[in-house]
Amino acid sequence: MNWADNAATLFALMGQLSCRDRAGRESEPDEGFREWTELASRVRNTGGTIFLIGNGASASMASHMAADVAKNAGIRTEVFFDMSLLTALGNDIGFEDVFSEPLRLKATERDMLVAISSSGESPNILKAVAVADPLGAAVVTLSAMGTGNRLRGSGRLNFYLPARTYGEAETCHAAVLHHWMDRLAAERARCR
Numbered sequence: 001m002n003w004a005d006n007a008a009t010l011f012a013l014m015g016q017l018s019c020r021d022r023a024g025r026e027s028e029p030d031e032g033f034r035e036w037t038e039l040a041s042r043v044r045n046t047g048g049t050i051f052l053i054g055n056g057a058s059a060s061m062a063s064h065m066a067a068d069v070a071k072n073a074g075i076r077t078e079v080f081f082d083m084s085l086l087t088a089l090g091n092d093i094g095f096e097d098v099f100s101e102p103l104r105l106k107a108t109e110r111d112m113l114v115a116i117s118s119s120g121e122s123p124n125i126l127k128a129v130a131v132a133d134p135l136g137a138a139v140v141t142l143s144a145m146g147t148g149n150r151l152r153g154s155g156r157l158n159f160y161l162p163a164r165t166y167g168e169a170e171t172c173h174a175a176v177l178h179h180w181m182d183r184l185a186a187e188r189a190r191c192r
Contacts, residue, residue: 013161014175016161017160018158018162019033019157020153020157020160021157021158022158035157037183039140040112044076048112049111049112050066050076050111051080051107052077053079053080053115053125054115054117055117058116058117058173061116062114063079063081065178068178072185073185073188080102086098095123096124096127097127098124099125099127099128100128100130100131103137104131107136107137108135111138112137113138113140114142115139115141115155117142118145118173119146120141120143120150120152120160121150125151129155133154139155139156140156141157141158141159142160142173143158144160144162144163144169144172144173161173
């Protein structure tokens with residue numbers, strides 16, 4: 001595949017962005033982004049925290065967005081990638097709990113969890129969502145690949161792209177996250 005074909009594929013995938021609620025009701029992507037921005041603004045206004053989680057490249061996106069949202073939108077963020085915490089939880093409890101255990105201790109109804117998983121089937125991501133949701137945190141998911149992946153219907157807002165590869169999924173998820181963060185930054189600038 002040449003660059004033009006790759007760019008066209010990514011553009012086509014982003015044009016197919018799906019946003020659904022937990023009940024499976026579809027909304028236009030701009031409506032989903034509007035709601036996501038409002039939820040995040042509420043987190044800022046109530047002194048809550050946006051927790052971002054992912055594995056591999058999704059972890060690096062979570063960390064990158066945590067920095068950008070804190071710096072540009074003025075919202076407290078947190079990721080659970082401290083090596084001591086990650087390895088202690090992974091070794092002593094289990095890798096499927098590396099995100100759920102800290103959330104169990106920290107998440108409240110003032111908070112938001114942004115869960116990123118290309119496959120939508122990562123056990124530690126799914127378990128974190130299952131913990132954060134009953135605690136009242138607003139859960140927003142980003143997934144790709146299989147249309148029936150378990151993460152796709154587990155959040156208050158669920159963004160899905162029909163990417164076939166990890167590269168496609170990760171590139172599109174980065175675009176989605178940056179668009180959301182840019183909206184947050186613009187909303188903060190308007191309110192100043």
